[in-house]
Amino acid sequence: MITRVRALTLPWTSVVPVLAVVLLVFTWGRDLPGVVVGVVTVVLAGAVLAAVHHAEVVAHRVGEPFGSLVLAVAVTVIEVALIVTLMVDGGAKGATLARDTVFAAVMITCNGIVGLCLLVGSLRHGTAVFNPEGTGAALATVATLATLSLVLPTFTTSKPGPEFSSVQLTFAALSSLILYGLFVATQTVRHRDYFLPLTKHGEVITADSHAEAPSARTALISLGLLGLALIGVVGLAKAVSPTIESVVESAGLKHAVVGVIIALLVLLPETIAALRAARRDRVQTSLNLALGSAMASIGLTIPAVALATIWLSGPLILGLGPTHMLLLVLTVVVASLTVVPGRATPLQGGVHLVIFAAYLELAINP
Template sequence: MIARMRPFATQWTTLVPPLAVILLVFTWGRELPGGIVAVATLVLAGAVLAAVHHAEVVAHRVGEPFGSLVLAVAVTVIEVALIVTLMMDGGDKSATLARDTVFAAVMITCNGILGLSLLVGSLRHGTAVFNSEGSGSALATVATLATLSLVLPTFTTSKPGPEFSSVQLTFAAVISLVLYGLFVATQTVRHRDYFLPVPRQEKGDTSAGPVEEHAEAPSARTALISLGLLGLALIGVVGLAKGVSPAIESAVDTAGLPHAIVGVIIALLVLLPETIAAVRAARRDQVQISMNLALGSAMASIGLTIPAVALASLWLTGPLILGLSSTHMVLLLLTVLVSALTVVPGRATPLQGGVHLVLLAAYLELAINP
């Protein structure tokens, strides 16, 4: 999982997280000129890649499925912090930011990350094999959370428009936390074996791909250092993303694009670490880890973001619109149906990966041209 490295203290992945935090200290709360925005964007990209590296170090130390959970929760913390901070500064335009970002995260994870992982894994190893029990339970939880949090607000009548009332929003927040907590307990305690990589022999698949060498697990000291650097990298990503967000919003407005594109960009940014880690796992013929990352991130995105914005709505002014449009509900329904058909057999070919990627492309095209 982790390549042989140079001395720990001289790696760029060690230097970038503190650099990101230092840059954040000097830029926080200021209007940034174009040159500083460019520098902040480069450091932001480096912090994202560093976060992936350190999350993988920690994951390699603690093993699966805890490793996938570490990265999924870490990335979701970024997303939640970005959404709440942008909602605090965004005025009326922020009313749909949480919905747009969460739905974008669901589409990117369930179609983009999952589809790309299946495509890479199946092209490299003949077929992509995974555990249908674990992936199926994760998909069922994602579908339930998405429907209760993003579809029902469109049809409730307690408040005008696609909004929850205070009681309904509280209920949605509580059940989101309950379902997410129940899934984590299932994944890490009672049925941990459902979420471990599947040997091909168990699926009757003899098409063995190239054998990958695995480095020895890092020491506890190295893992703790990586955990600290992961925290610094995430702080840098959140803060710098907030700093460059005005430039993103300005560019979106200048281009005449729908404001929902801001949510898509945020989701693409924060899910970059998940995407890289999932593709790496698929290349090693560990597609179950990729499934854990994709579906776990979708679940964490809903299960942690909805409670966070529900809490933030106590002091934020303006409406909190969570209900999806009819177009997005169709895309969500199609995603759930296709994902179910992908998960049930426990193996996939490049066709399934391509179908998911086409669904992501359709979502992105409709986001630009509603």
């Protein structure tokens, strides 16, 4: 009898994603009392941990770099759907939503996640080792996408203000899709070995030998539960956003802080997964997650919002201001110097974290 009861008991990682989606259905678009916000926050935290678990199961089955790609694309697709929904309902506030969300994702991934992983990996294992060829290719793609989509609109003259004309926006959207597609092909087909973890001696680690890979059935179940968990994470983050807005306003902070907090919540699954990989001395996997998320955020968001402008009547402001452009330039320069040697010390991790702290400080005190 005890054995039968145990067999019928579902693990919490299977229950929480379903619970998160059910809770999302009952809370979407409603004003939530304090008690419900507390429940939503607890379920949100559980959905984040469940998403990380199922992402690791899928990653173990398909191997790197496919595992990192699955998590990055899954989070970004759901995030893009949320952005377009908010733009439709947000009125004038939706004009800068895509720009602010994408730039927040770039800062969080390229400085916050990269800095934390380099710091954790180097402190735990002496130095953080990764492949400069694959990481450099990812960084170059992110820098190009960010410049074409977020910097050029500030300097174009076809339309007043930091906006693209219709032709320019179409070019940026197509360029984003083409570059992202080329990178995925490079990462998964032609030069997959550039994105695999390395040993201290520079040897490629093709698989984890500490555990047997899960079955195809288990991986498919985890893939489905991963999707549910990520829908729950993004949706519940939106559900608690009014409470976050009221707290931010009562604290006298700028409205941009709300976007940063929501972006941090949405990117939590990738952050935790990247940190776990860094602790296992798989820093290349951490960088695949971080830079892949930044690239997917730009490469999928810009085409989606470009398509959405067909039925959206308001402006679409993509161009960054001078302060944020300086932070982007600093991020690209420092990340390039970090990538070139193929190994990093705690210093490099600390430098990236300081840039991320500067971004947060300027979000609070622009």
